[in-house]
Amino acid sequence: MNQTLVDAVAALPRGDARGLRFVSTRGDEHYYPYEALEREARNHAKKLVALGLNKGERVALVILDPEAFILSFLGASFAGLVPVPIFPRGSLNFRTRTRYAETVSHIVRSAGARMLLTSNSTRETIEDVLAVDTGLERIVTIEALLDGEPPACDLPTLHPDDLCFLQYTSGSTSLPKGVMVTHRNLVANATAFLGPRGIALRKQDVYVSWLPLHHDMGLISVLGALICDLPCVLLATEAFVRRPGLWMEAITKYRGTISFAPNFAYALAARRSRDQDLEGLDLRRLRVAGCGAEPINAQALRQFCARFEPAGFRAEALLPCYGMAEATLAITFHDHGQPLVTDVVYAAALGLGRAIPAARDNGLRTIELVGCGHCFPGHELRIVDESGRALPERCVGEIVTRGPSITVGYYGQADASADAYRDGWLQTGDLGYLAGDQLYICGRSKDLIVIHGSNLYPQDIEWAVAELPSVQSRGVIAFSVMRDGDETLVVCAEGKPAEATALRRAIAQKVAECAGLQVGHVAIVQAGSLPRTSSGKVQRRRTKAQFEAGELEEHS
Structure with a gap:
């Protein structure tokens, strides 16, 4: 087996049949x-x-x-x-x-x-x-x-x-x-x-991607394809951003069988697609539609399936994954070819660290989490408490993992490396639980919102608020601040100035419905103004710091 990237590229088969195809924003190949x-x-x-x-x-x-x-x-x-x-x-x-x-x-x-x-x-x-x-x-x-x-x-x-x-x-x-x-x-x-x-x-597999190559999912999926002799078609990222439908068109044109994207891309592709856009699409060959790099929303994936089923997309192609840069890329993946697995649990119990399956229609608030599958072959994964003790199934704790994919630390940062890598185990900082053969992700431990003794996961609030039509896509951040000695919930959302007053009321009502909480403050800001990473993820801590410093420019 090739042991370096260079060895792998040098060992790839000769001839013109297999290789990398680059497609520019103008369509040049x-x-x-x-x-x-x-x-x-x-x-x-x-x-x-x-x-x-x-x-x-x-x-x-x-x-x-x-x-x-x-x-x-x-x-x-x-x-x-x-x-x-x-x-x-x-x-x-x-x-x-x-x-x-x-x-x-x-x-x-x-x-x-x-x-x-x-x-x-x-x-x-x-x-x-x-x-x-x-x-x-x-x-x-x-x-x-x-x-x-x-x-x-x-x-x-x-x-x-x-x-x-x-x-x-x-x-x-x-x-x-x-x-x-x-x-x-x-x-x-x-x-x-x-x-x-x-x-x-399989020999006929083709990987199609528009993902940015500076980000780990985009880069490592291409490098992995080279290592394993998987032909690639690489689109310009900005071409997808301008017209998300290009993704499915490319899969059709180049007979793509494998593709990966974050949750938001599936939601965006479904939302932007019109009936006439489905004409000519053929997604029957797409056997792996990987999803990872950010929290996975079951409803977004269902909407994608429903939208593109007429074009031949099969729900069994969805492949939820969990990973992070410190593990090279992925750590777990769903069983290929199997239906999407989700777990509906009581929200209140989850906030107390227990994932209790919910009975139907009993009036109690529930949360649906997507199963991210099982650990990679040759790797291990555990759920542990604060002392490092392994927890049983359906108990929420920190996800730790080890194996040959786990990287060796942070460059030039010995203290941060020692904190994250302990006795060969990577401390992911993510909270989750195991149930059956599935890993379920709850959120980042450092982003937990603790109010009245209960733990709330900010992405659950953010997803609920993002359902409002006046809220900009991926433009919601939830966190808590101290007010008069108590933790208070703050929601920041990107929206239009003319809709700010109505949007504040709608957000407060939505949070009350989904979390049973009163929002202490709703900040409506200009679209695109919330801090984000280079991959588009919201920066909760930076936003919180700006809010507490009075630096957020809110619409009146």
């Missing part, structure tokens, strides 16, 4: 058979080595175009360098510029990157936002790197425990930390997920 992909990667690598970079040194990648990103990433890998993907931004206003400058400068500085590789179109932005004390020696554009022929030079030998790349966490609860992913981690995760004991790849 560039196809790389595996042999051409390896040749281009080696050429990139030689040019990077010629710049004086040595094995193990970090190179920041701020590249929007998927084709340029993958070739640059593989080139850095063949050169023995450690790529550090960073989210590329286009236009920036004052607020987003400040946030972006803070994030990019922090990542470059903490990674100790000697060089940053970007494109002509984004170089000016990067030079504008980078702080002067990052330690960066040079910024090189892809266009300049590719100018001329590659020099003749030897490329270093790689080993399984060498760092493959640094994956900076989304920073939804703090400044991003650089997760150290080794080649061994990457190969183990890919083969566990895609191999015979995972979804069992």
